[in-house]
Amino acid sequence: MTGVQPPPGGSTLREGLAVVRRGIAGQRGWFSVAVLGATVYGVMTGLTAWAIGWTVQEAVAPAIAAGRATGAQLWFVGGVLSAVVVVNVVGVIGRRLAGGIAMYNLGAQYRRDVTRQYLRLPLSWHHRHPSGQLLSNANADVEATWNIFAPLPMAIGVVVMLAFGIVQMLVVDPFLALVGLTVFPMLFAANVAFQRAMSPRMTRAQQLRADVSEVAHESFEAALVVKSLGREDHETERFRAVADELRDANIEVGRTRGRFDPAIESIPTLGTLAVLLVGTHRVRSGGLTAAEVVQVAYLFSITAFPVRALGWVLGELPRSVVGWRRVSAVLDATGAMAHGDRHLPRGRASAVAAESVSYAYEIETEEGQPTVNPAVVDVTLAIPAGATVALVGPTGSGKSTLANLLMRLVDPDSGVVLIDEVDLREVRRGGVSEVAALVPQQTFLFDDTVRGNVTLGSPHDDATVWRALEVAHAAAFVRRLADGLDTRVGERGASLSGGQRQRVALARAVIRDPQLLILDDATSAVDPSVEQAILSRLRAASSGTTVVVVAYRMATVLLADEVVYVEEGHVVDHGTHAELLGRCAGYEGLVTAYAREAAERAAITSAEEVSR
Numbered sequence: 090m091t092g093v094q095p096p097p098g099g100s101t102l103r104e105g106l107a108v109v110r111r112g113i114a115g116q117r118g119w120f121s122v123a124v125l126g127a128t129v130y131g132v133m134t135g136l137t138a139w140a141i142g143w144t145v146q147e148a149v150a151p152a153i154a155a156g157r158a159t160g161a162q163l164w165f166v167g168g169v170l171s172a173v174v175v176v177n178v179v180g181v182i183g184r185r186l187a188g189g190i191a192m193y194n195l196g197a198q199y200r201r202d203v204t205r206q207y208l209r210l211p212l213s214w215h216h217r218h219p220s221g222q223l224l225s226n227a228n229a230d231v232e233a234t235w236n237i238f239a240p241l242p243m244a245i246g247v248v249v250m251l252a253f254g255i256v257q258m259l260v261v262d263p264f265l266a267l268v269g270l271t272v273f274p275m276l277f278a279a280n281v282a283f284q285r286a287m288s289p290r291m292t293r294a295q296q297l298r299a300d301v302s303e304v305a306h307e308s309f310e311a312a313l314v315v316k317s318l319g320r321e322d323h324e325t326e327r328f329r330a331v332a333d334e335l336r337d338a339n340i341e342v343g344r345t346r347g348r349f350d351p352a353i354e355s356i357p358t359l360g361t362l363a364v365l366l367v368g369t370h371r372v373r374s375g376g377l378t379a380a381e382v383v384q385v386a387y388l389f390s391i392t393a394f395p396v397r398a399l400g401w402v403l404g405e406l407p408r409s410v411v412g413w414r415r416v417s418a419v420l421d422a423t424g425a426m427a428h429g430d431r432h433l434p435r436g437r438a439s440a441v442a443a444e445s446v447s448y449a450y451e452i453e454t455e456e457g458q459p460t461v462n463p464a465v466v467d468v469t470l471a472i473p474a475g476a477t478v479a480l481v482g483p484t485g486s487g488k489s490t491l492a493n494l495l496m497r498l499v500d501p502d503s504g505v506v507l508i509d510e511v512d513l514r515e516v517r518r519g520g521v522s523e524v525a526a527l528v529p530q531q532t533f534l535f536d537d538t539v540r541g542n543v544t545l546g547s548p549h550d551d552a553t554v555w556r557a558l559e560v561a562h563a564a565a566f567v568r569r570l571a572d573g574l575d576t577r578v579g580e581r582g583a584s585l586s587g588g589q590r591q592r593v594a595l596a597r598a599v600i601r602d603p604q605l606l607i608l609d610d611a612t613s614a615v616d617p618s619v620e621q622a623i624l625s626r627l628r629a630a631s632s633g634t635t636v637v638v639v640a641y642r643m644a645t646v647l648l649a650d651e652v653v654y655v656e657e658g659h660v661v662d663h664g665t666h667a668e669l670l671g672r673c674a675g676y677e678g679l680v681t682a683y684a685r686e687a688a689e690r691a692a693i694t695s696a697e698e699v700s701r
């Protein structure tokens with residue numbers, strides 16, 4: 090599993106209390122109101138018995154003695170009892186409302202923190218973490234962490250009830266009280282054992298929750314492949330297997346809870362029994378009255394409720410700790426890109442260079458051992474301002490990785506990438522994307538309008554949007570759409586064809602008027618003649634732009650001023666197409682293959698035209 094793994098070991102109780110402290114510190118105001126509400130509830134529960142006694146003594150008993158009740162007596166009884174109930178209800182509402190707000194605020198805050206951290210972490214971190222895991226961290230794990238805030242205010246608030254019960258018991262008979270209170274060490278021991286047993290089971294269930302979302306995510310993403318290749322049964326089986334595992338893990342969590350719950354719940358009852366047993370002996374020996382024993386036993390049963398509330402909190406603690414370990418693994422993840430404060434020159438095409446740049450992906454062997462896969466090895470190149478350069482090389486030779494390095498989507502393991510002689514690591518946050526744009530291999534469109542997808546929220550007027558669409562050869566088809574620029578394109582641009590999606594993505598880059606434009610196979614779904622037209626327009630429209638294009642077609646290569654030929658991560662040669670043809674065997678082989686493919690395509694097209 091490549092997911093975010095929680096660190097092993099550590100005391101659950103200590104870690105849990107640290108999570109609770111962190112939560113309280115974040116929601117001090119609402120949490121205080123919730124505890125106050127719970128305290129009011131605790132006090133009022135204690136006072137209810139007293140209020141009933143008082144009203145009986147002051148109004149009910151005299152009324153019975155007199156044989157009739159006066160209006161004042163009825164008002165007194167009604168008033169006192171109503172006041173008790175109203176204050177109690179206010180306490181409950183205050184606790185629930187403020188407690189809920191505190192809990193949901195924490196959830197929202199940490200969801201934001203986790204997603205903000207995702208944006209901050211470099212692409213290399215994302216390469217190592219599956220998207221289902223990320224969804225789970227931002228959702229199920231955050232929830233698991235802060236659910237403890239549901240029973241927490243109650244547990245803290247009703248400690249007053251506990252204190253009230255214990256003090257009263259000590260006043261009545263200290264010895265009997267101490268007999269009863271021996272249950273507390275027992276309760277503590279039972280809870281520690283419970284947490285020890287729960288922690289690994291909770292961790293496993295939480296990891297499996299992430300696995301289920303990972304498999305589901307992958308299945309939805311691969312819907313087309315699954316359906317077109319008839320793999321529905323296989324996919325259903327794959328999902329069923331991981332869902333069953335989650336079910337079993339959750340049942341195991343429930344079973345463990347079921348084993349401990351009766352013991353934890355019955356310990357206070359054992360205390361009451363001990364009090365009755367010892368108390369009976371003391372009554373027999375004349376040390377106590379029966380009424381006093383009953384009073385201590387009753388007080389003991391009052392303390393059972395707060396003890397149970399504390400039990401709920403302790404029961405939630407392992408889940409909270411597991412959730413927090415997984416959330417904090419994201420929040421504490423290092424490798425966030427450091428930024429400098431330098432600005433890149435604006436207003437003219439950018440020169441881009443790489444000096445001895447190497448980059449390797451971290452991967453796992455089949456045995457799960459970490460290892461590296463070198464993708465770019467000791468690359469040095471200089472692309473002059475305003476040039477159009479084609480990156481050419483066989484599949485997997487490192488072209489996309491190099492493109493990502495030039496945009497600083499990842500930092501090189503060694504070497505330097507420079508735009509206009511500024512090391513990209515010294516550029517201020519957002520500085521690179523202000524001057525450079527990359528159109529990636531896989532087009533992503535938002536479920537938004539065409540306009541929204543092109544501008545990405547920047548304030549461009551429609552004329553500018555149309556101009557960008559013209560350059561990207563997209564204006565004609567957008568004009569034909571029912572609502573033009575206002576047409577919604579559906580999830581990931583589902584209502585457009587692959588080529589149309591690529592053209593919208595291209596317009597999105599063009600509208601930013603980049604000084605460096607990197608096209609990573611960005612026109613693969615576009616007809617070759619259209620691709621050529623797009624690239625010609627780009628060149629014509631952008632004398633102020635340096636274009637780096639990862640090229641797979643002869644026509645694209647021929648448009649470039651210079652070709653950089655890459656093989657197994659190395660730049661094998663660079664120069665004009667004609668120069669490379671004469672001296673680079675690998676390049677020659679590749680372009681011959683491209684040319685043959687283009688000829689075959691042309692032959693098929695003309696055959697189709699003849700048969701029409």
Ligand SMILES: Nc1ncnc2c1ncn2[C@@H]1O[C@H](COP(=O)(O)OP(=O)(O)OP(=O)(O)O)[C@@H](O)[C@H]1O
Nearest residue numbers: 216450452462464483484485486487488489490491
């Ligand atoms: N996220 C990743 N994790 C691990 N290895 C990767 C990752 N992305 C790429 N690689 C590896 O890095 C090497 C270079 O990949 P890259 O995508 O840069 O090649 P490319 O020349 O763009 O390939 P293509 O022409 O097929 O798009 C390949 O061996 C590939 O397997």
